[in-house]
């Protein structure tokens with residue numbers, strides 16, 4: 186009916202063209218109608234039919250029930266597919282799902298040997314001769330750039346497996362389960378990844394025809410075949426192909442059933458897009474019906490809704506969750522995260538996965554040490570001293586002593602103890618909107634928390650100075666003058682303390698204030714503040730929990746860009762690449778003052794596994810040139826964002842360095858009224874288009890960019906292109922135009 190309606194449109198246009206050639210308006214729907222007709226023409230009518238049935242809540246294919254009933258009735262007549270009983274003790278079901286621990290961190294099909302080894306090992310561990318890969322399983326295999334298809338919502342990947350895989354050695358013969366004729370066969374090896382394929386057609390009754398597909402075969406399987414060749418049930422049809430003949434997969438048979446060929450000839454897909462899952466599994470029913478007459482055992486999966494319900498029942502309500510439609514992330518690789526449907530997202534937020542999600546070298550280092558020993562620092566072990574030496578080598582003198590802890594909060598907690606012990610003072614000076622962790626003492630110095638929702642304001646021993654925001658703060662312009670004016674606030678506090686006969690224990694700050702909205706301190710700020718604080722007897726703590734380990738690009742630690750050396754540096758997130766690891770670096774004098782007789786014991790801090798992981802992170806940063814990458818990619822990304830800012834007035838400011846950037850959204854570049862709604866809109870649209878971003882800053886109007894450091898030019902270009910696309914969309918523009926100045 187849609188096509189008929191469109192045809193009427195184009196016929197009317199054609200008539201009008203003859204009758205009223207001067208009336209352009211009468212042609213207005215001609216081009217779009219042809220475009221849509223051409224698009225619809227490429228869709229098999231049966232696929233449209235099944236899609237519409239599914240949308241109506243019906244079984245997508247009208248013969249689905251017929252097939253199931255036929256299979257159930259005839260199950261005892263089926264010839265076995267292979268010589269081993271697939272329902273017997275020699276068979277194990279494999280987990281090839283997105284979150285499969287059996288797969289390890291394998292996802293790239295280019296690394297076929299590794300997948301093969303993992304499959305063989307899993308089968309060996311189960312003492313099985315056959316491994317079966319599941320039907321209707323979301324898989325991570327086809328999610329590299331090479332397999333991306335541009336959809337309405339950004340790149341899409343076919344990730345839902347709609348056949349069954351039977352993993353057995355190459356050369357294993359495969360038999361036809363039922364009488365049929367050869368419908369098609371082709372050798373896809375040269376240009377496809379699924380090797381030679383055969384499709385049989387089975388006309389089992391006047392009402393029911395179905396097809397069976399055999400993929401990843403040996404090339405010899407195609408010899409002697411011709412279209413229409415009759416194949417009797419139980420006849421040897423083909424052999425499982427060796428790698429790379431079979432498309433370079435671990436040897437197996439891909440076995441699939443189709444109720445319709447959808448005009449696709451022999452080139453029928455074996456995987457489907459996740460949002461079309463119901464339609465495609467409706468057209469391609471569970472092949473286990475042809476083996477056991479019933480559906481195959483499905484993997485024990487838990488639905489997102491169920492997890493959410495359990496979260497709210499079992500966990501504290503103040504654990505927040507990102508996005509209105511929560512993400513169930515099951516796998517991380519490099520700069521990407523994968524949800525449970527196999528959808529890949531570019532991660533621009535997780536600076537914890539510093540050298541890339543689940544970096545194989547870091548994972549390996551942890552696994553190796555974990556298998557041998559994990560104890561505490563009361564025994565001598567080389568891992569801790571090697572790691573301490575390597576970490577301290579990244580810091581300037583006189584930072585020469587390391588403590589190891591388990592988180593950024595714990596690092597800051599210890600830093601506060603160190604400073605208070607060294608100075609024998611209690612007062613701390615911290616930045617407005619600063620965040621330093623979740624413990625008692627850390628929340629007490631975190632204006633982001635005590636001045637935010639649920640907070641009770643600063644305690645008497647904590648003194649907050651204005652955030653040196655040179656874009657929208659008290660003093661504007663990223664200049665030494667602004668720095669001087671902001672630094673003056675610290676002097677006022679020092680004076681105030683002096684009058685009361687007190688001295689500061691410490692000044693604590695990040696160099697690019699993350700929760701403040703990715704605010705870089707103006708040039709010279711820390712030099713002036715550190716000098717004043719030290720003159721008053723206090724120590725200076727640099728919180729590098731977010732910014733450290735090469736992220737700023739131009740330097741390894743962000744404080745270096747300010748030309749200062751702190752007395753204490755706290756390190757967290759990146760150093761463990763996801764493993765709970767933190768560290769504190771300090772001067773000898775600070776460490777000695779702390780060693781006042783009270784033992785510092787930390788059960789987990791400095792354990793050999795954590796140290797092996799931290800050590801590997803440092804090596805990877807160096808050997809993969811990640812600091813240099815942060816500088817190069819960060820600079821060009823920042824330039825690209827600045828170019829966008831020229832064209833889109835919603836982008837008020839682009840700032841930061843290396844791969845620690847912020848984009849401040851405003852309703853109007855002059856009034857600089859913060860535009861949280863636009864920032865939120867963009868973050869949600871970017872997520873829909875396959876990019877994870879999040880907002881920060883006291884007004885929630887800053888998009889922060891702090892991706893894994895393996896974020897390269899390809900990723901930066903994708904980010905810029907998608908951001909431009911979103912900014913051009915009505916939603917963002919509309920919001921700007923309707924907001925009063």
Ligand SMILES: Cc1ncc(COP(=O)(O)O)c(C=O)c1O
Nearest residue numbers: 592593594620621622730731757
């Ligand atoms: C600047 C800064 N310091 C400290 C912390 C606390 O680190 P953790 O969450 O590992 O305890 C955070 C955490 O977000 C942070 O951003």
